[in-house]
Amino acid sequence: IQIKYEGYIKKQMKVxxxxxxxxxxxxxxxxxxxxxxxxxxxxxxxxxxxxxxxxGQASRISGVNPSDISILLMYLKTKGV
Numbered sequence: 195i196q197i198k199y200e201g202y203i204k205k206q207m208k209v210x211x212x213x214x215x216x217x218x219x220x221x222x223x224x225x226x227x228x229x230x231x232x233x234x235x236x237x238x239x240x241x242x243x244x245x246x247x248x249x250g251q252a253s254r255i256s257g258v259n260p261s262d263i264s265i266l267l268m269y270l271k272t273k274g275v
Contacts, residue, residue: 217250219270230269237262 196203227233227241236257246252253263 213250216253216267217248219249219267221246221248221252221266221270223247230265232265234259234262241266 223245225241227238230238233241237259240255240257241252244251244255246255249263249267252258252266253260
């Protein structure tokens with residue numbers, strides 16, 4: 195079984211390591227979520243209300259979809275974070 199699923203296991207390990215990195219990526223406490231283009235309205239409202247400290251916390255908020263997290267990551271990348 196180990197050999198049969200080795201490729202899948204490696205892929206999931208890589209995803210897990212990436213998630214750990216994202217968990218530590220901080221978000222500014224004064225970030226204006228309403229100014230981020232393409233972010234869903236519900237995500238903007240929830241992020242603005244809850245004010246997560248990092249991407250990991252933001253990804254666990256109900257109403258914030260993986261696509262919203264991707265948009266948030268691209269926004270942070272363009273801002274040089």
